[in-house]
Amino acid sequence: MTQQDKRNNWRKRAEDTAARKEAAAPLYAKGKEVLAKDTVALLEAVIRPFDIINIEGNNQKQADFLAECLNKVDRAKIHDLHMVQSAVPLPAHLDLFENGIAKKLDFAFGGPQAGRVAKFIANGKIELGAIHTYLELFGRYFLDLTPRVSLVCAYKADRKGNLYTGFNTEDTPAIVEATKFREGIVIAQVNEIVDELPRVDIPGDWVDAVIQSPKPFFIEPLFTRDPALVTDSQILLAMMCLKGIYAEYGVTSMNHGIGFLTSAIELILPTYGLELGLKGKCCTHMILNPHPTMIPAIEEGWVDTIHCFGGELGMEDYVASRPDVFFVGPDGSLRSNRAFAQTAGHYAIDMFIGGTLQIDKYGNSSTATAGRVAGFGGAPNMGCDAKGRRHPTDAWLKCGQELPSLDRDIGNLPRGKRLVVQGVETFGEGRAPVFVDELDAWKLARDADLPIPPVMIYGDDLTHIVTEEGIAYLNRCKDMEARMAAIRAVAGFTDIGLAAKPEETRALREAGIVKTVSDLGINPARANRDLLAAKSMRDLVTWSGGLYNPPARFRNW
Amino acid sequence: MTHWTDLQPRSFLEASARDRAIGLVDEGSFTELAGPFDRVTSPHLALLGDAVAFDDGIVTGVGKIGRTPVFVISQEGRFIGGSVGEIGGAKMVTAIKLAIDFHDDLVAQFDDLDEEEKPLVVISFETGGVRLHEANAGLLAHAEVMDQLQKARGKVPVIALIGSKVGAFGGMGFVAAATDVIIMSEFGRLGLTGPEVIEQEMGKEEFDASDRALVYRTTGGRHKFIMGDANFLVENTVAAFRDQVSALAGLSIEAFEEMRRIGSSAKVKAQLRAVALAAEMQPGDATDVWTRAGNTDAHALIDLPLPEFLATVRRLAV
Numbered sequence: 061m062t063q064q065d066k067r068n069n070w071r072k073r074a075e076d077t078a079a080r081k082e083a084a085a086p087l088y089a090k091g092k093e094v095l096a097k098d099t100v101a102l103l104e105a106v107i108r109p110f111d112i113i114n115i116e117g118n119n120q121k122q123a124d125f126l127a128e129c130l131n132k133v134d135r136a137k138i139h140d141l142h143m144v145q146s147a148v149p150l151p152a153h154l155d156l157f158e159n160g161i162a163k164k165l166d167f168a169f170g171g172p173q174a175g176r177v178a179k180f181i182a183n184g185k186i187e188l189g190a191i192h193t194y195l196e197l198f199g200r201y202f203l204d205l206t207p208r209v210s211l212v213c214a215y216k217a218d219r220k221g222n223l224y225t226g227f228n229t230e231d232t233p234a235i236v237e238a239t240k241f242r243e244g245i246v247i248a249q250v251n252e253i254v255d256e257l258p259r260v261d262i263p264g265d266w267v268d269a270v271i272q273s274p275k276p277f278f279i280e281p282l283f284t285r286d287p288a289l290v291t292d293s294q295i296l297l298a299m300m301c302l303k304g305i306y307a308e309y310g311v312t313s314m315n316h317g318i319g320f321l322t323s324a325i326e327l328i329l330p331t332y333g334l335e336l337g338l339k340g341k342c343c344t345h346m347i348l349n350p351h352p353t354m355i356p357a358i359e360e361g362w363v364d365t366i367h368c369f370g371g372e373l374g375m376e377d378y379v380a381s382r383p384d385v386f387f388v389g390p391d392g393s394l395r396s397n398r399a400f401a402q403t404a405g406h407y408a409i410d411m412f413i414g415g416t417l418q419i420d421k422y423g424n425s426s427t428a429t430a431g432r433v434a435g436f437g438g439a440p441n442m443g444c445d446a447k448g449r450r451h452p453t454d455a456w457l458k459c460g461q462e463l464p465s466l467d468r469d470i471g472n473l474p475r476g477k478r479l480v481v482q483g484v485e486t487f488g489e490g491r492a493p494v495f496v497d498e499l500d501a502w503k504l505a506r507d508a509d510l511p512i513p514p515v516m517i518y519g520d521d522l523t524h525i526v527t528e529e530g531i532a533y534l535n536r537c538k539d540m541e542a543r544m545a546a547i548r549a550v551a552g553f554t555d556i557g558l559a560a561k562p563e564e565t566r567a568l569r570e571a572g573i574v575k576t577v578s579d580l581g582i583n584p585a586r587a588n589r590d591l592l593a594a595k596s597m598r599d600l601v602t603w604s605g606g607l608y609n610p611p612a613r614f615r616n617w
Numbered sequence: 618m619t620h621w622t623d624l625q626p627r628s629f630l631e632a633s634a635r636d637r638a639i640g641l642v643d644e645g646s647f648t649e650l651a652g653p654f655d656r657v658t659s660p661h662l663a664l665l666g667d668a669v670a671f672d673d674g675i676v677t678g679v680g681k682i683g684r685t686p687v688f689v690i691s692q693e694g695r696f697i698g699g700s701v702g703e704i705g706g707a708k709m710v711t712a713i714k715l716a717i718d719f720h721d722d723l724v725a726q727f728d729d730l731d732e733e734e735k736p737l738v739v740i741s742f743e744t745g746g747v748r749l750h751e752a753n754a755g756l757l758a759h760a761e762v763m764d765q766l767q768k769a770r771g772k773v774p775v776i777a778l779i780g781s782k783v784g785a786f787g788g789m790g791f792v793a794a795a796t797d798v799i800i801m802s803e804f805g806r807l808g809l810t811g812p813e814v815i816e817q818e819m820g821k822e823e824f825d826a827s828d829r830a831l832v833y834r835t836t837g838g839r840h841k842f843i844m845g846d847a848n849f850l851v852e853n854t855v856a857a858f859r860d861q862v863s864a865l866a867g868l869s870i871e872a873f874e875e876m877r878r879i880g881s882s883a884k885v886k887a888q889l890r891a892v893a894l895a896a897e898m899q900p901g902d903a904t905d906v907w908t909r910a911g912n913t914d915a916h917a918l919i920d921l922p923l924p925e926f927l928a929t930v931r932r933l934a935v
Contacts, residue, residue: 288631595628598804598853604922612830617803617837617919 073243080245081268091219093270094255102269106245107133107209110140113162114207114235115153117195118398119169119282120349120370120438121228125249125273127152127210135160144205146194146231147435148173152279157185164322166205167435168192174432181433181508191514196403198231201238210239210246213277217250221264224257227379227394228279229372232262234399240266250274259391279609281373283349285323288596288616295528296577296587297483298324301413302333304343304580305481305524309455313345315405315442317414320446321483325413330359330593334392343584347442350375350386350394352610355516355603356593358385367404368396369438374614378607398438405442407454410455411479414441416516417488418454420499421544421556423484423519423534424459428501433508436516437442443517445478452476459523459595464538477535483526486552493554494527509555521542525550529557530576539574549574621645625856628779632656632855634676634693636698637741637781640855641862642680642687650715653706659704660668663753670696675705675881682859685735685866688716694783700748701789708760710877713738713765714744730910732866738769741777741778741858742814746787759788766795770880774798776865778858779805779847784877786811786872794846795880797818797873800861801847803923808836834903843907843918843932844891890922892935906933 084105087098094102102613107113115130116123131152141162148154149171156162157180165191170177180186192200201207212232214223215245225232236246247269249260283593298321303310306325315321329343343357344364350372356365367387371394379386379394389395405412416425427434449456456476460466484494501513525537525547532546549565551557568574577584594600597614624640639647643920646785651657653671662669674696679688692699701709714734719741723730746826747755769775777796779785784806793799793807801807812816812826812835834840836916841847851857865873878884900906907915919927925932 121648312899589631590627595631596804601920602922606922609920612828615830617833617839 071340077243077245080108087270090265092217092221092270093219094271096125096271096274099107099126099271101589102247102271103130104133104137104429106247106268107138107141109138110142111208111546112205114146114201114210114239115143115145115295116152116210116212116231116235118231119149119150119171120280120372121213121230122150123211123213123249124150124152124278125271125275126213126247127272129213131155131159133161139163142189144197144201144207145438146197148177149280156178156399161518163187164189166190166192166197168194168197169437170433170436174434177433178431181324181510187593188508188510191433191435191510193399193402193436193440194231195406195441198234198238198399198402201234206244207235207239208244209243210235212236212246212248214250216252216254216260217248217267217270218254218257218264219270221248221267221270222257222260223248223250223262223267223270224259225265225395226258227376227385227396229261229395230370230398230606233397236262236266241514243565247271247278251276257339258393260498261395264452279373283318283372284374284611284614285320285350285351285353286597286614287323287327287353287592287594287599290320290324290589290592292588293485293528294320294324295328295589295591296528296584297321297485297584298328299332299582299587299591300526300531300577300580301481301483302328302336302338303582304526304575305334305336305411305479306333307411309458309479311342311411311455311479312453313347313409314343314411314413315409316554317348317412317439318352319415321415323351323353323412324592326351326353327592329362329596330360331591333357333362333482334360347401347409349396350379352597352600352608353594355600355608358382359603367401368394368400370396373611374609377609379603381560381607393562402438402441406444407446407449409478410453411443411481412439413483414439414443415479415484417484417494418496418499418501419484419525419547420496420519421483421547422540423522423525423543423547424499424515425499425517425522426499426515428499428504428514430500430503430507432480433504433514436514437517439557440481443480443498444521446482449476449478455479459535462533462536463537477523478521479523480521481524481526482517482522484551486529486550486554486557487526493556495551495554495556497556527552528577531573533573533575542568542573546573550581625854627855629853629855629858632781634674634691634741634743635693637778637855638676638678638689638691641689641739641741641778642682645687647682647813648680649676650712652678657704657708659698659702659751661702661754665750667750671854672916673702673704673838674699675701675708675871677708678818679715679716682863684731684733686719687714687862687866688736688738689741690714690738691741692781693899694743694781697748699744700781701744701746701755701783702751702756703754703758703771705748706755706762709740710758710765712914713762713769713775713922716775717765717769718880720773725790727934728769731867732869736773738773738775739862739865740775740793741781742785742793743781743783744785744787744789745783745791756788759792763795770797771870771874774865774868774870776800776862778862779807780838780853780858781805783786798849798857798865799841799847799878800849800851801841802851802853802857804838804853805838805841805847806850807841807846810873812836829846830919840903840919841912843912843930845932846878850923850927887935894935909933
């Protein structure tokens with residue numbers, strides 16, 4: 061082989077792509093439009109066995125029509141696909157493995173299909189690559205898991221292939237950039253093909269085909285929490301968080317997890333938060349989906365900016381009407397972007413606060429349960445101390461200064477630490493203890509043959525645990541023994557909590573490592589729903605001046 | 618226990634049966650009858666090994682609003698969905714009976730009574746109807762309550778309040794319909810067959826019970842007010858319900874009779890005209906009927922703030 065021959069081989073990917081597009085050429089209707097009825101034929105033309113394929117979908121929007129069409133291809137022609145995608149929440153995503161069309165899976169979030177994922181791994185239908193965080197998986201799109209063909213979704217397209225992803229831009233830019241700039245093929249399902257787009261989110265020359273799907277793409281209002289379901293106990297935890305953590309550290313930037321505790325916190329900012337004098341001092345910069353429960357705090361002027369991973373159904377008009385706060389484009393609608401929001405969530409914010417299903421005696425926490433490979437989504441990107449962070453803030457520095465063990469590793473240099481807070485009731489769903497001797501993730505790893513137990517937040521990243529018993533300031537513990545004692549002290553009547561020794565707990569309280577409700581100076585009698593700035597979905601609509609339009613399933617009027 | 622003054626602005630939707638009972642009458646005037654300390658519990662649940670409640674999920678008692686004696690019945694949705702069984706039914710029956718007897722005693726003793734000195738009954742509904750665990754005893758209880766409503770008619774006005782989480786469905790939907798006046802909030806729901814049962818029997822295409830907006834558009838306070846099934850639509854606070862009851866106290870029994878939706882040949886004819894209208898219109902959605910009632914932008918009524926809704930809405934005339 062001559063030098064010249066070698067040089068010709070540098071264009072193998074481009075030639076392969078050209079051949080595939082050639083096969084698809086007869087299927088185009090007008091411009092880049094392919095009719096819905098020709099979708100299966102299009103997929104058969106451009107996909108080859110063993111391809112790395114991405115179907116866009118995360119915990120919110122879904123390229124559902126393309127996922128269903130991929131299930132209808134001739135499996136004699138297309139098989140052993142390697143799926144790389146943020147999430148597998150639709151039955152169609154797993155049907156691909158059942159039908160023998162796909163074989164290998166790299167993903168971040170299992171959602172409602174988590175049980176099937178575990179079963180398929182165990183019976184060999186899925187060959188699991190790895191479970192990632194969103195940002196980690198996006199990173200691998202640009203490393204060793206670049207999609208050959210990506211099936212994405214957008215609200216609108218024109219016939220040149222320009223896409224408007226708007227409010228729910230989410231993962232699309234990351235997927236399309238990785239795919240297209242390595243000679244891959246991008247196919248988009250859109251709700252509507254129009255002559256003129258409100259704005260261009262994805263340029264048309266990065267898109268190979270657009271298909272108007274028979275139905276608008278599915279979208280899950282995952283971050284909508286009905287204030288009517290917030291309990292007094294969650295309000296108590298929320299009060300403890302505000303007084304014992306937000307106020308204590310002066311946390312200005314953060315991400316709030318998805319659970320009811322953080323909804324409760326959001327809903328008492330304008331009441332209890334105001335009383336604590338936190339307005340303007342806390343929660344000024346947030347990385348957050350447009351949580352409806354944030355509306356009262358936003359209206360009361362608490363928040364400077366919010367950047368969003370994704371959109372939230374029903375919040376379109378409200379967000380568009382608050383462009384000082386949200387990242388709104390020149391056309392007037394929000395552009396969410398999961399990759400950038402996760403980057404900010406990983407490096408820039410001072411605190412992550414959320415819930416979990418289980419915390420072990422060392423402080424490792426996981427949402428994995430036996431029989432369900434749920435994955436992590438984005439939580440671990442934010443629920444960890446970003447080791448590459450270099451800019452200081454007061455909250456970050458204070459949290460780091462409290463570490464008694466800092467000098468062990470870096471001598472006399474000052475360094476901060478991300479606050480990573482888990483707020484849980486000691487007994488969770490179905491009265492199952494949250495504090496456990498061993499995480500169910502271990503059993504899952506054994507059953508599904510995973511190389512490591514799937515852990516959401518590792519103990520060395522976790523700085524605070526809040527339960528109805530009190531707050532454990534784990535960042536103030538000098539060693540593992542002290543950490544375990546602090547965890548026992550707030551673990552209530554779980555087996556872990558019952559092992560707490562009263563004299564040990566007393567010493568921890570005196571040292572300020574554990575603070576009970578009364579240590580924090582909180583009157584538990586005040587922890588009731590009267591403290592919520594909004595008590596119902598209807599109240600949220602009223603707070604928004606009628607701009608919030610809740611999905612039908614959340615309306616009780 | 619929450620102070621009476623703090624109860625007034627509280628969400629009626631969220632208030633417990635006891636808080637509603639206490640808050641609806643004047644401060645400090647409520648006396649509970651057959652309360653939890655009497656521990657009159659369901660023998661049927663005990664037999665099944667199920668948990669019982671010391672009040673069987675129904676609060677009964679007496680208080681006053683101004684000069685009017687008010688007998689209160691208040692159902693608790695958090696105990697077995699507010700279902701009515703033998704004991705709860707007997708408590709309802711007895712409360713109404715006490716009101717009638719009290720009325721008769723008063724009238725016999727005093728010939729110069731003002732209307733506002735005569736007793737009335739208030740029932741705060743939160744129930745799906747019969748407690749299935751108690752089968753025939755529960756059904757019988759419903760019949761006995763109906764019987765008492767007939768006995769009270771023309772003497773003691775009975776006012777239904779519907780604005781709690783469970784709504785008023787099943788057999789208790791019939792009972793509510795048989796009262797003299799119905800006061801609802803926009804979060805109240807009134808019907809016979811509950812949404813889930815309709816879906817189960819008729820299919821998701823006919824009625825999607827997970828579509829809460831549809832459920833409320835079809836059974837909720839706004840719709841019932843437009844249809845004339847509810848007489849009054851009030852804000853979702855204990856005080857707003859109390860104020861409406863207070864405004865009704867002292868009206869003549871003829872005025873209450875006038876507010877009934879059923880119970881005379883004229884009312885039956887009106888109901889029949891409504892049925893004929895439904896057959897003629899074949900409405901696909903509640904908003905079709907709202908449009909027919911003269912609301913040009915029926916869809917806008919769904920989200921309109923309540924004061925504006927009340928100021929602009931046209932109610933169906935049949």
